[in-house]
Amino acid sequence: MVDWYQKLAESAETGTPPAASMMVSGACVELTQAFDVLPLYPEVNALQLAIRRQSLEPILAAEEFGYASDNCAYVKADIGAYFKGITPTGSPLPKPALVLCNFVGCNTYVKWFEHVSVIMEAPLYVLDVPFLRAGEPSADAIAYVVRQLKELVVKLEEITGKQLDMDKLREAVWCSSQVEEYWSKIKHLARRSPSPFDAYFDAITLMGPLYVHRATREGVAFFKQALEELELKAELDREAGVRERFRLVFEGPPPYPHFRAFRDMFAKWNACAVASTYSTVGGLWEFGARHDPDNPFESIALHMIEHNVTNRNMQQRNEQIKRYVEEWDADGVIIHFVKSCRLFSAGQGDMREYFSRTLGVPTLYVESDLADPRYFSTAQLQTRVDAYFEALEMHKSARTSAHVG
Amino acid sequence: MNDLYVTCEDIISDIDFKTVRDWKDRTGGKAVGYFPVYAPAEIIHAAGMLPVGLAGAGDRLDIQHADARFGSFICSIVKTTLELGMTDHLAAFDALLFTSICDSARNLCYVMQRNFPEKYVDFLHLPHNPSSPAAAEFLASEYRRLSARLEELGGEPYDEVAVLHAIESFNENRALTRSLCDWRAERPHLMKASELYALVRAGNYLPVEQHTEMLVAAGAEFEGRAAKARDSIRVVVEGAFCEQPPIDVVRIIEQAGCYVVDDDLTIGRRWFTEDISTDGDPMMALAQAYLDKSVYSSVRHDFRKPRSQGLVEKVRNRKADAVIMLVAKFCEPAYFDYVLFKQELEKEGIPHLLIEFEEKLFTFENLRMEVETFAESLLFA
Ligand code: SF4
Ligand code: SF4
Numbered sequence: 001m002v003d004w005y006q007k008l009a010e011s012a013e014t015g016t017p018p019a020a021s022m023m024v025s026g027a028c029v030e031l032t033q034a035f036d037v038l039p040l041y042p043e044v045n046a047l048q049l050a051i052r053r054q055s056l057e058p059i060l061a062a063e064e065f066g067y068a069s070d071n072c073a074y075v076k077a078d079i080g081a082y083f084k085g086i087t088p089t090g091s092p093l094p095k096p097a098l099v100l101c102n103f104v105g106c107n108t109y110v111k112w113f114e115h116v117s118v119i120m121e122a123p124l125y126v127l128d129v130p131f132l133r134a135g136e137p138s139a140d141a142i143a144y145v146v147r148q149l150k151e152l153v154v155k156l157e158e159i160t161g162k163q164l165d166m167d168k169l170r171e172a173v174w175c176s177s178q179v180e181e182y183w184s185k186i187k188h189l190a191r192r193s194p195s196p197f198d199a200y201f202d203a204i205t206l207m208g209p210l211y212v213h214r215a216t217r218e219g220v221a222f223f224k225q226a227l228e229e230l231e232l233k234a235e236l237d238r239e240a241g242v243r244e245r246f247r248l249v250f251e252g253p254p255p256y257p258h259f260r261a262f263r264d265m266f267a268k269w270n271a272c273a274v275a276s277t278y279s280t281v282g283g284l285w286e287f288g289a290r291h292d293p294d295n296p297f298e299s300i301a302l303h304m305i306e307h308n309v310t311n312r313n314m315q316q317r318n319e320q321i322k323r324y325v326e327e328w329d330a331d332g333v334i335i336h337f338v339k340s341c342r343l344f345s346a347g348q349g350d351m352r353e354y355f356s357r358t359l360g361v362p363t364l365y366v367e368s369d370l371a372d373p374r375y376f377s378t379a380q381l382q383t384r385v386d387a388y389f390e391a392l393e394m395h396k397s398a399r400t401s402a403h404v405g
Numbered sequence: 406m407n408d409l410y411v412t413c414e415d416i417i418s419d420i421d422f423k424t425v426r427d428w429k430d431r432t433g434g435k436a437v438g439y440f441p442v443y444a445p446a447e448i449i450h451a452a453g454m455l456p457v458g459l460a461g462a463g464d465r466l467d468i469q470h471a472d473a474r475f476g477s478f479i480c481s482i483v484k485t486t487l488e489l490g491m492t493d494h495l496a497a498f499d500a501l502l503f504t505s506i507c508d509s510a511r512n513l514c515y516v517m518q519r520n521f522p523e524k525y526v527d528f529l530h531l532p533h534n535p536s537s538p539a540a541a542e543f544l545a546s547e548y549r550r551l552s553a554r555l556e557e558l559g560g561e562p563y564d565e566v567a568v569l570h571a572i573e574s575f576n577e578n579r580a581l582t583r584s585l586c587d588w589r590a591e592r593p594h595l596m597k598a599s600e601l602y603a604l605v606r607a608g609n610y611l612p613v614e615q616h617t618e619m620l621v622a623a624g625a626e627f628e629g630r631a632a633k634a635r636d637s638i639r640v641v642v643e644g645a646f647c648e649q650p651p652i653d654v655v656r657i658i659e660q661a662g663c664y665v666v667d668d669d670l671t672i673g674r675r676w677f678t679e680d681i682s683t684d685g686d687p688m689m690a691l692a693q694a695y696l697d698k699s700v701y702s703s704v705r706h707d708f709r710k711p712r713s714q715g716l717v718e719k720v721r722n723r724k725a726d727a728v729i730m731l732v733a734k735f736c737e738p739a740y741f742d743y744v745l746f747k748q749e750l751e752k753e754g755i756p757h758l759l760i761e762f763e764e765k766l767f768t769f770e771n772l773r774m775e776v777e778t779f780a781e782s783l784l785f786a
Contacts, residue, residue: 065744066743066744066747066748067740067741067744068740068743070478070735070737070740071737071740071741072737075741103533103534105508106508107505107506107507107508107511107737107738108508108737108741110533110706111737111738111741111742112741114706114708114745115741115744115745117708118711118745124708125708126533126534126536126706126708127534128532128533128534128537128540130530130543130547131505131511131528131530133527133528133530138546138550140542140543140546140547141530141543141546143539143542143543144532144537144539144540144542144543147537147538147539148534148537148539151537313511313514313515313528314512314515314516314519315515315518315519318519337476339477339478342478342479342507342508342509342512342737343508343512345476345478346475346479346483346508346509346512346513347474347475347509347512347513347515347516348476349472349473349474349475349476350474350475350516350519350520353473353474354519367476367477
């Protein structure tokens with residue numbers, strides 16, 4: 001990631017390579033990679049500012065400018081930081097040669113990128129991805145996205161002055177398919193008990209490289225090594241008899257400004273996330289989907305439409321979590337309601353209803369925010385989390401004795 | 406108040422949907438409720454069903470269940486619509502249709518689907534990239550899909566002629582609505598914004614032909630009116646394209662010294678700037694019209710033309726003095742657009758006032774004072 005920020009700083013100074021702003025979810029980074037265009041992710045900037053506790057100042061600046069206190073705080077952190085000249089690392093960020101709004105589920109994306117385009121005076125292209133309704137996208141939806149990807153190629157050709165090199169595109173798509181394979185295997189390691197990593201709090205450190213380097217050889221090498229290290233750790237943990245006390249599935253993005261404090265609330269109970277929906281924002285690969293170098297455009301389109309959590313509907317998200325609970329053998333579900341993010345949070349109360357009432361899975365529902373530090377109440381959250389684990393403990397022992405009996 | 410407007414107000418405030426139930430009893434047909442803002446009502450009509458524009462529950466329902474499902478920071482209409490469902494007020498609807506207007510509405514679609522498995526609940530993806538030559542074909546495919554599902558639900562099989570007729574009926578209705586809006590902008594002292602609002606919105610709950618007759622009757626009645634103009638500022642009301650404010654909010658804006666010369670209340674009923682073509686494939690015609698002939702709106706994205714430009718043009722065309730941004734609490738599309746609208750209005754020297762509302766819980770007296778102060782500051786500037 002340091003390397004990426006360095007490249008962005010170079011691009012800011014020299015104009016090469018050109019950068020394209022994109023959204024993390026369903027990013028067609030294979031295509032930009034084929035043109036050596038640098039991806040610039042405003043979401044990652046917002047996240048970095050939040051986790052470094054630098055997001056409040058830009059959020060306030062954005063509110064001063066006219067944003068509402070209830071607009072997505074990622075947008076406010078990013079745009080406010082631009083006004084204030086703040087960047088996560090202190091080094092400059094380039095002006096995008098193209099503001100590429102890969103609209104994948106989140107309606108805020110369209111607004112955000114429209115604003116970025118106006119404020120930075122950079123050209124905008126909205127790549128419209130039909131929302132996933134049924135289990136599989138229709139042929140019309142795929143054709144629509146493929147045609148737009150080809151329109152995008154023309155834009156990238158204009159920006160870079162290069163023709164699309166199909167071999168290079170296939171290579172990028174191949175790299176992604178390899179990374180997805182490793183990443184998926186990493187996700188499946190968490191099915192073991194104990195899980196060698198936390199699939200919510202730790203997964204986040206692997207998500208950045210997934211978006212930035214997925215379509216490169218460096219990305220492949222990085223994820224191969226990550227898998228090997230985690231496999232080794234799994235083995236060592238098993239031998240040492242390490243045990244986690246609770247296995248959980250997390251839904252919703254984390255509260256970045258209070259990441260540590262939130263994590264500690266669960267660590268205190270020796271609980272481990274074995275799966276999370278948030279770690280599938282960039283792509284949902286643990287159920288088998290991969291990019292396909294033989295069908296680069298179609299597989300990029302399929303990734304955008306079908307294989308990322310943000311473009312899937314609530315019922316499909318429920319189903320995804322249910323599979324995690326069953327196949328990753330979890331004890332309970334934690335729903336983190338993020339006030340900023342209606343994509344995730346609107347209707348999460350119904351999700352709680354589904355898991356706790358319909359399926360009988362112990363479910364905790366807590367509220368805060370992913371970038372705005374003002375919506376986190378440590379004492380209140382701790383009390384809720386503690387009460388949840390106390391009940392979960394009882395639930396588990398009741399289940400075990402019922403099982404034994 | 407004239408009987409016609411009393412009737413309209415009764416219709417729009419009826420959360421038991423008597424007009425819909427009566428229509429069903431009379432015809433034996435099915436009813437399809439669609440969530441704001443826009444839905445291709447022509448296709449539903451052509452299937453022999455009644456398209457009904459939903460608009461929340463106003464202040465007529467206490468929320469008992471929906472808060473627990475949607476929590477804080479979500480607009481009222483999402484919650485009251487779910488509450489209507491959970492309290493059996495939507496029993497008359499065989500199907501519910503949602504479109505890609507915002508994340509809350511989209512998630513509501515799937516919460517509805519889970520909670521009401523006996524209904525056909527679907528989601529139409531209206532394209533966000535009208536610049537793509539592929540968008541019209543894709544949207545037409547969405548419309549064909551809807552038409553096929555309605556047929557499965559017991560609707561008339563797809564018939565091109567029936568859709569063309571439906572387009573004609575809705576064209577007529579929209580043309581009349583547009584002309585009433587123009588008439589009002591010319592003589593706002595003769596037509597109250599609350600009257601026009603109730604009249605137009607009543608169309609959400611009636612067969613289109615019946616509503617067209619109402620518009621004709623209203624037009625004739627307006628023509629006969631006479632009154633003296635008062636000292637008022639001319640305002641465009643913008644922002645309530647989806648969730649609707651209590652009608653008293655519209656009244657107060659007028660009483661407090663404003664002539665509303667244009668607004669985007671129930672904008673779905675005047676979505677098109679001109680008639681939809683009745684030549685060729687009607688599904689393509691509907692799709693093409695959505696992409697190229699519809700009004701700007703915070704939930705329709707067309708980066709070929711900024712929406713702030715649409716607002717400024719509206720202000721200029723209607724010779725308005727100011728804009729009242731009337732925004733539903735927690736409506737993210739409106740909140741976002743406010744930022745760019747504000748910039749543009751300031752650049753153009755057009756004054757504006759921001760008001761937030763909810764379906765319920767409205768402090769009318771504060772509102773009156775705010776609007777009065779705003780209007781006076783412009784009148785006596
Ligand atoms: S609303 Fe959610 S998904 Fe959309 S930009 Fe904000 S945080 Fe991301
Ligand atoms: S009022 Fe706004 S936020 Fe609520 S459903 Fe309508 S468009 Fe979405």
